Amino acid sequence: MFEYHGWITLxxxxxxxxxxxxxxxxxxxxLVNDLAGHGLTDLRPINGEYYVHLGGFPNHRGTRGSEVIDLFTKVGQLAPGSYGLLYIHDDEDPEHELNFRVFRLVRGTVTEHPDHLLSPVIPTLKDEYIG
Structure with a gap:
């Protein structure tokens, strides 16, 4: 599964x-429209400011993973004062299968950071599968 949740203040x-x-x-x-149809993608004004919200849970990363991260990068180029966070968990990524990764957009730059709040997924969020 590929899980992602994020927001950007534009x-x-x-x-x-x-x-x-x-x-x-x-x-x-x-950019938001290009990602639409595969989960939550929303661009709207709230109290005079614009925000992007996105989230999804497709079965496999496919191209969705790079598209989600690319959205953050491209917004940073178009609106370099924007800021936000993107949480990703990809259980098919052998380097990060038990961890969320956090992508931070600040001043036009996207950086990757380890997550310490939801990771490791087992046992923090889920019990180990015994089947």
């Missing part, structure tokens, strides 16, 4: 005040 620049300079909304909406 800001055109780190200094932006009241969307000055303007946010590249249509290009970001296109």
């Amino acid at each position: 800001r055109s620049t780190a200094e932006a005040v009241d969307d000055d300079p303007p946010l590249r909304f249509e290009e970001i909406q296109d």
Whole structure:
């Protein structure tokens, strides 16, 4: 299984005040639309600010994993003041099968970090399967 959950607060620049300079909304909406149909993908304004929310749980990583991370990278390029977190768990990844990974978007840059809150999945979240 490939599980992902994330959010991004959209800001055109780190200094932006009241969307000055303007946010590249249509290009970001296109990125969100490209990911739609395979879980939760949402771009909406809340209290005058725009946010992206996404989550999913497909059977296999397939291309979905790189597309989700690419969304964070591309938003960072289009709106370098944006920030957010993406949690990923891929039980078919031999290096990370028991751990979540956290991708952090800050000032246009996406970095990967180990998770210490939900990992290791066994025994933190689930009991070991004995079958």
